[in-house]
Amino acid sequence: MQDVFFGQYYLTDSIIHRLDARLKIALTLIFAVLSFLIENYAGAMYFFIFVFFIIMLSKVPFKIYFKSIKMVLLIILFTSIMNLFYSDGPIIFAIGSIRITQTGMENSAFIALRLLLLFFVSSILTYTTSPSEFTHGIESLLRPLSVFKVNISNLSMMITLALRFVPILLNEANKISAAQKARGAQIDSGNLKKRVEALGGVIIPLFLVSFKKANDLAVAMESRCYSCERNRTKMKILKFKKIDYSALLFSLAVIVAFLIFNFQI
Amino acid sequence: MPLIEVKELSFSYEKSSNLKKQDLSNINLNINRGEIIGLIGPSGSGKTTLVQQIGGLLRPDHGTVLFDGLDIFKDSKVFRKLRYKIGLVFQNPEEQLFSETIFKDIAFGPHNMGLSRDNIAKRVLEAINFVGLDKSILSKSPFEISGGEKRRVAIAGVIAMRPEILILDEPTVGLDFEGSRSILSYIKQYNRENKNTLILISHNMDDIINLTDKVAVMSAGEIKAFGKTGKIFADPVLLHSLKIDVPEITKIMKKLKEKGFNLKDSVFTEREALQEILRLKYTI
Incomplete structure (x- = not known):
């Protein structure tokens, strides 16, 4: 167990840190879903470039990301190896009942890539969002649920x-x-x-x-x-600022480009 | 040859944004057999980190720790033998109790040493005796006794391994006056009877003065001063520059002196203070 671990806040003075937590949480969710829609290597490439761009912007050293990747590497390897064996398609080679197919290879490569992306996207969120911002964001995003009498x-x-x-x-x-x-x-x-x-x-x-x-x-x-019965006020009130709007626009552009790119080629 | 020899030791924690712990730089320290060493310094000056290195729990980045001339980090076989010779009692040691009975908890260390059943029982009895508890407590659960008793049990768990050096990290913190005095007197007695070496980390200068032969003063990860306890505390410039607190009795005597009584400058123990006041009484 080390001092730095997966999911810990890492303070720097970057633009990403200053963004509204709600925006970051929502975008993380969207990008997590999108990473599972990747159809080809070009799409994965595009996605990785975008993620690394954000990591650069976050000013959190790469070292920190790679340190925590060790902990999820096992899960990634496990799932991708499982995929290797359980796919149909043209057989590349077989030992007894274990068959390795071409689709199996591709599937496992894609699973690994997707999980890696998922890891990076969620790491960016947790490294750049302090726990209190994070919960304020969640609270604000979940507010519609109070219609159903959820506290x-x-x-x-x-x-x-x-x-x-x-x-x-x-x-x-x-x-x-x-x-x-x-x-x-x-x-x-x-x-x-x-x-x-x-x-x-x-x-x-x-x-x-x-x-x-x-x-x-x-x-x-x-x-x-x-x-918990009384309504509490907030010291920091979440409010969209200029950089949030520009980040939102930029991300939307990236998403739309990805969707077109991914499904047309 | 000194029992413990710390040579040019330095250590740094992995940097993270939240947890701040003090790194160590260029620590040199020699501890002779049978000495009682006090380790003092402000919170976060690296005292706990240093004793963890001496106890072999944290590997230094540079430098060595020699126990009786053997490098404890050189190979794991040597260390496995040495581990039980270095007894480390952590801060709030009562939090580490976990067995169903106190007996089993104290026996944990000796059991790990691979001792025979009879031998373990003998050591458990000896240890519980040393910390001043009755042996009837041994069959109880460690969770049904008081906080002070828990701490004594935890200390007994380390003493039961019969370490050649006993390291205590703030053994009296959070205890009342009676509780801390009695723990310290048992420790002192233990040390005297076994001619053991002892390292005591404490913020209580009364304890340090009363118990230790030598004092190492730490600040910002370095040892700023090391020497005979009497000498260190007799140096007002040093005390001031390192912001070392003095015992309560010293403060009282200083106040009295300021009021115009002709008293000695540095008085550290109640006994000394008594002699001084008596001397004054007969000279008037």
């Missing part, structure tokens, strides 16, 4: 707290596992049985700590008169 501010508070607790718990997990290692627990060495044994020494205390912290936080919030 949106409650929901967004839950999301904020969940996100806030990720680094805290990670930090606690590191502390506890260091303490157990100091007593000879074999957390990252030794055989599987020993490791599983040692893991109990981390998970049980972590479980207790998280309950304690959650309880403390609940008490602290209540003692400052937090209530």
Whole structure:
């Protein structure tokens, strides 16, 4: 477990950081869907160029992205290898009942590319949007749901707290596992049985700590008169600015160009 | 040969935007067998990071940590043997308790060492005795005892490994006066009986003065001063420049001196203060 991890906010002074969170969330969702509509390599190429352009704009070092890619690489490899075996089409070679087909190869390549794009697009969102902006954005985007008597501010508070607790718990997990290692627990060495044994020494205390912290936080919030029934006002009110409109226009142009490009060629 | 020899050690955390931890640069430190070393410095000056390197939990970027002349990071076989000789008690160690019974929790370290059942039981009893708890507590769950008792159990869990050097990271923080005094007196007794080496991280200067032979002062990831406790605290320029706090009794005696009483400049313990006041009484 490292200090920098997937989904953590990384502060720089870029344009992307300044964009309205609602816009970023909506665009991320759209681009995530679009990445699954990619039909050919040219489309994937086009998409990657766009993503790298945004990464450049975000001023978050490439190093940071590549560090967290390690964690999702396994998932990407797994899904793309699964696709390799489960496709019909002209057989390239076969060993017994395992057949590798041309469509299988193509499918698995595309799955890998799509997941990679998905990873980059969502990383851009989490690196450039602070947890509080993120929840405000979600809250604002979900507001229409309040018609169905869903308590949106409650929901967004839950999301904020969940996100806030990720680094805290990670930090606690590191502390506890260091303490157990100091007593000879074999957390990252030794055989599987020993490791599983040692893991109990981390998970049980972590479980207790998280309950304690959650309880403390609940008490602290209540003692400052937090209530989910009342309507709370916002310190930062989300409002579309000039750069948001221009970013929106630019993205729309990119999307339209992609759609034409993708389905005509 | 010193027991612990830290040579030109430097270490940096991976940079991220949120978590700020102090990097270490060019640390040199020699600790002799049987010494009690105090490690002081403001919060975030790298004390915990340094003891984690000495305990072999964080690998330094440059430099070495020698235990009895052996490089603890050189190869994992050597380290596996040394690990149990370096006992590390973390901040709020009570948070690491996890077994069903206190006995099992204290036995965790000795069990990992691969000791026999009898030997483990012997060590658990010895350890619980050292931290001043009754052995009837051993069958209880670690979650049904008080905070102070939990901390003692956690310390016992490290003592049970019979480390040659015991490192305590703020063992008394959050405890009341009685609780912290008794933990420290048990630790002192443990150290005296076993002629053990001890590193104590503390923000409580009374504890540091009362317990330690030498003090290392850290600031911004460096050791700014290292020497005999008496010498370090007798140097007002040093104390001021490194922003080191002084014990409560020193502050009281300084106030009295300012009021015009003819007292010695630096008094660090209650005993010294008593002698000074008595001296004054008989000279008047």
